[in-house]
Amino acid sequence: MGQQGQRTPAGKGAGKEFVKEITPQAEDYSQWYIDVVLKTELMDYAPVKGCMAIRPYGFAIWEKMQELLDRRIKETGHQNAYFPLFIPQELLEKEAAHVEGFAPEVALVTKGGGETLAEPLVVRPTSEAIICDFYSRWIQSWRDLPLLINQWCNVVRWEKVTRPFLRTSEFLWQEGHTCHRTEEEAEEETLKMLGVYQDFLETEMAIPVIPGRKSEREKFAGALRTYTVEALMRDGRALQAGTSHNLGQHFARVFEITFLDRDDELKHVWQTSWGVSTRLIGALITVHGDDRGLVLPPRIAPIQAVIVPILTKKAGEEVLAAARRLAGELRSAGIRIHLDDREGYSPGWKFNEWEMKGVPLRLELGPRDLQSEQVIAVRRDSGSKEPLPWAELPGKLPALLEELQGDLYRRAQRYQQEHTRSGADYDEFLRVMERERGFFVAPWCGREECELKAKEESKATIRCIAFERPEEDERCLVCGEKAAEKVYLARAY
RNA sequence: CGGGGCGUAGCGCAGUUUGGUAGCGCGCUUGGUUCGGGACCAAGAGGUCGCGAGUUCGAAUCUCGCCGCUCCGACCA
Structure with a gap:
């Protein structure tokens, strides 16, 4: 698989270090994809x-x-x-x-x-x-x-x-x-x-x-x-x-x-x-997905939140008991919860593993949290951490998951909008398809020869003919004749 | 289907040039110490070298064929 050199082994603070086994997207997107599906055990x-x-x-x-x-x-x-x-x-x-x-x-x-x-x-x-x-x-x-x-x-x-x-x-x-x-x-x-x-x-x-x-x-x-x-x-x-x-x-x-x-x-x-x-x-x-692996929307995620107990020698039993009780309560509240009580794996290892697998929320529960009756909730998408009182969890988590779901959608939507260009400038179209790609919305005369020409020269195909109609004065991207349709072009799989 | 790369332990690789019967790291097993961002010590297990022919006293290594994975191009959820 990918060449995974020595990637930073977890400095302090969250955020920058990557999951070891996964090739960064920017380095090789296809390899990133293969690494993700294999390492997260999807297939x-x-x-x-x-x-x-x-x-x-x-x-x-x-x-x-x-x-x-x-x-x-x-x-x-x-x-x-x-x-x-x-x-x-x-x-x-x-x-x-x-x-x-x-x-x-x-x-x-x-x-x-x-x-x-x-x-x-x-x-x-x-x-x-x-x-x-x-x-x-x-x-x-x-x-x-x-x-x-x-x-x-x-x-x-x-x-x-x-x-x-x-x-x-x-x-x-x-x-x-x-x-x-x-x-x-x-x-x-x-x-x-x-x-x-x-x-x-x-x-x-x-x-x-x-x-x-x-x-x-x-x-x-x-x-x-x-x-x-x-x-x-x-x-x-x-x-x-x-x-x-x-x-x-x-x-x-x-x-x-x-x-x-x-x-x-x-x-x-x-x-x-x-x-x-x-x-x-x-x-x-x-x-x-991102460089750390999968990011699953809560509504689809098999596990919506994972509890990672911090099992120290002194407080291990106590922490585990609290974690089990919490898992039961959250399950009753309708949340798909998993308690990672495996021995022999450090908390840090588990953090990385569940992030790679795209679990939307991680709940850390350690000796310190026992005192204050809280968990540290960490979002997969943003990495943001927030202490949440136990008593509020069953009520708050569903809302938090929905918020995360909405944020993911909006983020994807923003990405799509930022990567959708439009116009009737054929040279610009070719340039966009060569470099940043994404969608190009353009007027089209409706003739197959223009469709083919665009495909041959840009490798992009008409992904779909939009439901909106072109304006009266719009001209075909390729031939400049009067436009009959408005189309979305892109390179595709 | 055309062109490139790859195939050796579960994963990542060395060994192939110059044939002599396979090694490293991670992981795995057992025991112990650990545990707030991929812990450590000790002892173990694990390989028909992708498959099939051939050359040779002897093939992971050389030759031929096939298969698979992967990347880039022509067709498709």
Whole structure:
């Protein structure tokens, strides 16, 4: 791994010394990322390229995300179900654009039980095909609509370049698949779920995002329209954080998903699909992390506060008893608390360990605090220390955690704003993409050749077409013709 | 898929140039002393040198092939 030379071994006072095992972001951002995911035990590499084990601490984050997002998905009327991993190749190939989009990254099973299969099976890269096959049988009447189903599962896309969480060959996600009676209803659903994603990301994960529509080039294979929420990572690159597709009737036609409408006519349904994946864990790491490691927003953090008792020889028992009592009280107050009562690790070691793991709050409890009936509360994001009386903890901590959550969001938002430039000056655009990167908001004529030219010369792509319209007199960033759209450009993963 | 780097104990590395049967630090185990920002002493455990062929009396070391990780470019949640 990284070259971790002799980094300052903890001088006095907090703040400047770094966690030893982690390469500083400024030195090598990619290495920083790899160091963080490995050292904080979020994942470990598998023997198969692009695959990984998500370790308990990483999976706990995913479970928290699932819980909070699943709630929103259900609140908007959807039900969970499960569809098969294997898809007959023939099914996947029904929708032309869909096959073409996914063919290069499909894993194919050709043998089973030692025999060559009559029909090769595709390991799902996404489940439109197999789900549509079922839907064609489940839907007959307008009374069966809307059909609102979601599934949590794994999918496989054979990737050439992989990075833990951000791009893996197998990943976990949720995919919603809905059918509607009218185009308007499908469009409404598509945008509603985009809104759910935006709310989830901003409220729970403290990640500000830019919502918008994908260009024709960038839209989902087989979709009519794709909407996206785009986040900005700390190296100035954009990350597609979630997508929501209006599939139109493309799949309904080839899979013959029809219903008899009120007017007694047989019609094709209008469909949507939408998903977010374990990639969001990567977003979480990159948006909030710093040179000391992870910084987790309290709402997502598996451990919201860790109690580190200072166990001296004389007062050890007493301190530990107080720490246990405190942990119990805080747990009852609904805080996800962990008491680090391990022997053989110095307090300083534990401080560093939990900071690296991104725990939002640390509560230090030592002999001195016993006398004054307080703990020293230390924030992960700012490092600020504050004594808090025991009696006030159950009441105050939830508020403190919420404040921290809000500060993280505002900090990320400020970073995003500071790294969003705008204008129609093409040279400036190229310069920005070359150096500080971030988002560049610009008018666009809407033609693919301008999109391509910008991409070739800047390596930046249209991340999304903004919902706001350009002004009357605005001109395309690339060709100078009259602008049809306002777009967010950035280099991306 | 193209180009570069790497693969030796859980982690970080030395050893490879010049073949002779593997070592250091951290971590781990046990016992003891410690504990308010990565403590210390002592005794231990741990390696088919990424995998497979080949050359050789003998391969971590030389040759060929493959795999994986990683970085930079073309495609994607």
